[in-house]
Amino acid sequence: MARSTSAKAPASKSVKTPPDAAFDEPLGDGGETHQQTSDPGATLTTQQGHPVADDQNSLRAGPRGPTLLEDAILREKIFHFDHERIPERVVHARGYGARGEFRLTKSLARYTRADILTDTKQPTEVFVRFSTVVGRAGSFDLARDVRGFAVKLYTRQGNWDLVGNNIPVFFIQDAIKFPDLVHAVKEDPDRAFPQAQSAHDTFWDFASLMPESWHMIMWLMSDRAIPRSFRTMEGFGVHSFRLVNAKGESTFVKFHWKPRQGLQSVLWNEAVKINGADPDFHRRDLWDAIERGDFPQWDLGVQLFDEATAAALPFDHLDATKLIPEELVPIEIVGTLTLNRNVDNFFAETEQVAFCTQNVPPGIDFSDDPLLHGRNFSYLDTQLKRLGSPNFTQLPVNAPRCPVMHFQQDGHMAMVNPTGRANYEPNSFDAGTPRENPDVGFRSFAAPVDGVKARIRSESFADHYSQARQFFASQLPIEQKHLGDALVFELSKCVRPDIRARAVSHLRNIDETLAKSVADGLGLTLPEPAVAAQPTRELDRSPALSILANGPNGFKGRKMGLLLSDGAPAPLVAALTSAVEKAGAIWEVVAPKIGGVRLDDGTMLAAQQKIDGGPSVLFDAVAVLLSAEGAQALSIDAAAKDFVSDAFAHCKYIAFNAAAAPLFDAARLPPDRDEAVVPVQKEKDAAAFVKACGALRFWPREAMVDYDSAVS
Ligand code: HDE
Numbered sequence: 087m088a089r090s091t092s093a094k095a096p097a098s099k100s101v102k103t104p105p106d107a108a109f110d111e112p113l114g115d116g117g118e119t120h121q122q123t124s125d126p127g128a129t130l131t132t133q134q135g136h137p138v139a140d141d142q143n144s145l146r147a148g149p150r151g152p153t154l155l156e157d158a159i160l161r162e163k164i165f166h167f168d169h170e171r172i173p174e175r176v177v178h179a180r181g182y183g184a185r186g187e188f189r190l191t192k193s194l195a196r197y198t199r200a201d202i203l204t205d206t207k208q209p210t211e212v213f214v215r216f217s218t219v220v221g222r223a224g225s226f227d228l229a230r231d232v233r234g235f236a237v238k239l240y241t242r243q244g245n246w247d248l249v250g251n252n253i254p255v256f257f258i259q260d261a262i263k264f265p266d267l268v269h270a271v272k273e274d275p276d277r278a279f280p281q282a283q284s285a286h287d288t289f290w291d292f293a294s295l296m297p298e299s300w301h302m303i304m305w306l307m308s309d310r311a312i313p314r315s316f317r318t319m320e321g322f323g324v325h326s327f328r329l330v331n332a333k334g335e336s337t338f339v340k341f342h343w344k345p346r347q348g349l350q351s352v353l354w355n356e357a358v359k360i361n362g363a364d365p366d367f368h369r370r371d372l373w374d375a376i377e378r379g380d381f382p383q384w385d386l387g388v389q390l391f392d393e394a395t396a397a398a399l400p401f402d403h404l405d406a407t408k409l410i411p412e413e414l415v416p417i418e419i420v421g422t423l424t425l426n427r428n429v430d431n432f433f434a435e436t437e438q439v440a441f442c443t444q445n446v447p448p449g450i451d452f453s454d455d456p457l458l459h460g461r462n463f464s465y466l467d468t469q470l471k472r473l474g475s476p477n478f479t480q481l482p483v484n485a486p487r488c489p490v491m492h493f494q495q496d497g498h499m500a501m502v503n504p505t506g507r508a509n510y511e512p513n514s515f516d517a518g519t520p521r522e523n524p525d526v527g528f529r530s531f532a533a534p535v536d537g538v539k540a541r542i543r544s545e546s547f548a549d550h551y552s553q554a555r556q557f558f559a560s561q562l563p564i565e566q567k568h569l570g571d572a573l574v575f576e577l578s579k580c581v582r583p584d585i586r587a588r589a590v591s592h593l594r595n596i597d598e599t600l601a602k603s604v605a606d607g608l609g610l611t612l613p614e615p616a617v618a619a620q621p622t623r624e625l626d627r628s629p630a631l632s633i634l635a636n637g638p639n640g641f642k643g644r645k646m647g648l649l650l651s652d653g654a655p656a657p658l659v660a661a662l663t664s665a666v667e668k669a670g671a672i673w674e675v676v677a678p679k680i681g682g683v684r685l686d687d688g689t690m691l692a693a694q695q696k697i698d699g700g701p702s703v704l705f706d707a708v709a710v711l712l713s714a715e716g717a718q719a720l721s722i723d724a725a726a727k728d729f730v731s732d733a734f735a736h737c738k739y740i741a742f743n744a745a746a747a748p749l750f751d752a753a754r755l756p757p758d759r760d761e762a763v764v765p766v767q768k769e770k771d772a773a774a775f776v777k778a779c780g781a782l783r784f785w786p787r788e789a790m791v792d793y794d795s796a797v798s
Contacts, residue, residue: 132162172437173472174223177268178234180282181217182316182369183436184376186425188212188239188386194420197337197390198329200449202241203420211487213238214425215439216316216368220271221282226365228357229282230311230572235321235343236441237423240487243447243526248341249465253310254322256406257299259547261460266292267299285579294588297550297616300596301407304557307572309351309565309633314706315371317382317643318350326403326453327446328531329390336531338396338403338453340410342387342417348638350782352703354572356736359703367704373428378672380643381426387417400625401553402546406457408553411628435483440469448528475499491520551595551622558597560631564785570600571792574607583610591616640780642670647705649676649697649729651716655743656685661769662709662741665776676700676729678720686713697725702733707779709741709766710749717745721752731755734763735791737783741766741775760787 130138138159145157153160175181187209194203202210217234218225233252238245257267270292273279280286284306293299305311313319321343328336352360360367375382389410391403401408429435442465443458452458469478475498478484493509508515511522558566573593577586586608593601594615605612629635646666650659666673677683677693684690694700697720702708710730712720720726730753733740740763742750755763762784764775 132159133166134162172474175217175472176468177219178217178236179223180221180225180227181215181234181236181436182372183213183215183429183432183439184372184425185427185429185435186212186214186381186423188421188423190421192418192420194329194388195331197331197339198449199332200241200246200329200447201243202239202246202447203329203449205242208242210242211240212423213240213435213439213483214423215436215441216372218282220284225282226361227368228312228352228360230284230306230354230357230576231282232306232311233313233316233319235319236439237321237343238439238441238445238484241447242488243449244488245445245484245486246447246450247441247443247445247465248323249441249443249461250321250323250341250343252313252319252321253302253305254320254324254340254342254409255302255305255553256324256457257293257302258296258457259298259405259407259543260456261464263296264460264464267296280579285576287580287582287585290577290580290585290589291582294585294592294616297592297619298407298547300550300592301554301557304554304569304596307569307576308557308561309353309568311572312352312354312357313368314350314352315347315375316368317347317372317375318345318638320344320349321384322409324406325455325458326396327458328451328453330449330451330529330531334529334532336451336533338391338393340389340403340415342389343384343423344387344417344419346383346385346422347643348640349633349636350638351633353736354568354575356703356732359701359732363699363701363703372425375643376425376428380670381424382643383425384423385419386421386423387419389415389417391415400623401549402544404453404455404544405547406455407547407550411556411626412630413626413628434481438473438478438481439483440465440473440478440481442466442469446528448526451531454533477501548619549623550620551592551618552625554596555622556625556628557631558600560627560629562632562634564788565632565634566600567788570603570607573600573604577604577608586610587613588616595622634785637782638780640669641666641706641776641782644671644706644779644782645704646671646673646776646779647676647695647700647702647708647729648673649702649708649710649712649726650683650685650691650693651678651712651720652684653686653713653716654683654711656687656689657769658711658743658766658772659685659691661772662711662766662776665773668773669776669780671706671776674700674705678716678723678726697723697729700729701725702729702738703736705733705738706782707739707741708733709775710746711741711743711766712746712749714745714748717748720749727753729753734759734787737762737785737787737791739775739779739781739784740764741772743767756790760784760790762787 130141132138144160145154146152147154189209190203190206193206198204215234215236218229218231219234220231221229235252236249238247258264271284271289273281274288293303323341326338326340329339330336364370395415396403399410403410444462444466470476477497477500480501493511495509512518558569561569577589580586587610590601590605590610591613593604595618602612648662663673674694675691676695676697678697680693680696682690682692726749730750734755743766766772766775
């Protein structure tokens with residue numbers, strides 16, 4: 087008898103798993119445990135199903151006597167609680183997941199036999215987990231950090247895990263350095279801080295001793311590392327992979343996810359404050375968008391190139407510290423990912439989802455990127471540690487949606503157990519299946535391999551600075567400024583001056599002006615340039631690398647904060663909220679009391695935030711509509727003043743009615759404000775204001791509100 091391990095498998099050869107079955111159907115035959123129920127007569131039970139009579143008091147000898155060991159109900163409850171946690175991920179511990187689907191719009195049949203990249207008819211179910219890398223699971227969302235962008239595609243030929251980041255390059259070239267990198271960036275082992283940040287000596291010590299990390303460091307210091315939302319960041323597969331077609335021919339490929347929401351980041355000063363105001367800023371944003379039906383979408387782009395193109399590139403594409411500029415190898419859009427469903431249970435799905443880079447269906451294969459090879463080992467290993475059993479593939483979030491048939495068996499928590507007698511291959515019971523199938527099965531690309539066995543790094547990996555320079559040169563001036571500011575901030579947190587100086591010595595190989603301004607920002611004498619394995623080359627600028635050059639230019643999907651007081655003008659509030667909604671955006675009322683405000687026409691409007699808990703950093707633009715009394719009362723309120731002055735300092739678009747002006751004076755906004763501080767008197771002003779908000783920030787203001795700009 088053949089053995090099938092699909093969920094709820096009878097002793098048949100192949101079991102079709104209906105879409106979503108793995109999520110929605112209980113496993114095993116018992117199934118109905120642990121469910122919340124709307125049945126008013128339902129009785130609480132133990133795990134063993136025993137009805138519970140009293141869930142308030144443990145069993146004790148007399149009302150004030152000792153608790154009895156005999157109390158199985160107490161023991162079971164506490165024991166289970168004690169075991170609730172599993173080890174958090176060693177990196178990317180803090181993450182947030184959602185479900186959705188992928189639709190292919192353009193077949194890549196010429197290049198691959200992977201069903202998911204050739205079948206434009208059927209959508210494929212997906213699970214995506216976004217994450218920060220460094221912080222622990224309980225840290226905050228707006229750390230300056232790389233974001234994980236891990237996608238599990240449940241293809242009809244098995245799971246494809248595209249485990250990417252929001253930055254297209256990596257810190258190191260060889261997996262053997264990964265534990266060192268992670269140890270350096272995570273909290274110091276003696277004091278267990280600082281948490282969730284790279285702004286400390288050990289990270290910069292390591293980075294300044296590893297020239298290959300400096301391209302990635304430029305990305306990390308850019309605003310890419312403080313995204314506005316998971317919805318407004320790109321995703322990258324980073325490594326070169328291979329597509330392999332039915333004839334066994336291979337084409338190299340790099341995968342990109344392009345957000346339809348456009349790219350957007352926050353400012354560092356804003357990030358610092360968001361972390362206090364709402365540590366869950368990104369996860370709340372994603373959850374809310376999906377709940378309200380504003381499903382985020384990303385286009386899948388591929389860069390396809392053959393061996394000859396690869397050989398002609400001015401760097402080695404197998405080196406994960408390098409990218410291939412879109413201007414050199416264009417990106418073709420071939421499909422769309424839509425996130426349309428929040429998880430039902432965070433632990434079951436987001437925590438237990440197990441991505442493994444080794445998971446690729448037939449038709450997709452690996453390049454010889456040494457970092458990728460290290461990852462292919464690491465991910466399976468880490469899931470065994472984290473989830474405790476090789477049967478983690480049976481967990482609903484990890485279970486393939488296609489038939490799964492093999493002779494692997496038993497182990498901890500084996501939930502899906504085959505029936506039948508033969509558990510080996512070949513066998514002659516029944517049809518003797520499942521058997522291997524060279525026609526449909528996975529075949530590795532027959533790449534010729536040659537070389538001496540040695541611990542060696544290719545010379546073609548030796549240019550550490552040219553792409554770092556290219557990245558910097560491709561940023562708009564305001565982005566370059568932010569990058570320089572970030573370096574000054576981070577290095578100012580280093581206690582050892584020699585580490586600061588060593589870091590700046592690398593900048594001298596990247597951009598002399600940047601090096602000088604960072605040295606100046608640190609109050610440091612410019613050090614000698616770091617010794618470079620290869621001189622920096624001048625590469626063409628790549629406009630695709632700028633966030634601002636690729637911004638959304640629209641307010642869709644964004645959030646307006648309306649600071650209102652009692653007596654605020656009802657017609658203006660109505661005009662503004664309706665213009666926001668027309669733009670496909672959302673709004674929240676921030677008020678002195680969470681009970682809401684009574685507008686000047688007597689209507690009550692509910693508030694979503696009390697001023698103290700709803701600072702302007704939570705919004706993309708703000709409007710301040712007050713009565714004269716309201717403005718006067720709020721003019722002494724620190725939170726209300728911060729609301730206005732932060733919105734101004736963060737270059738946001740601000741609307742206000744005439745009565746609100748005293749609050750602006752109290753917040754010490756300069757009297758000659760700029761065109762993005764917009765008086766709204768009439769209803770038609772509201773629509774014009776929301777349209778202007780599409781620019782998202784008024785950057786010329788930054789020079790007025792920033793010390794570093796003012797002195798430079
Ligand atoms: Fe990871 N990485 N990584 N990584 N990585 C993990 O796997 C590792 C690398 C990435 O949401 C771990 O399940 C090594 C690059 C994401 O569950 C672990 C190396 C890229 C996630 C691991 C790298 C990534 C991880 C920890 C160098 C971008 C979160 C927990 C050779 C392309 C996945 C886990 C999720 C997670 C190892 C480098 C992305 C330990 C050894 C490059 C998005 O297996």
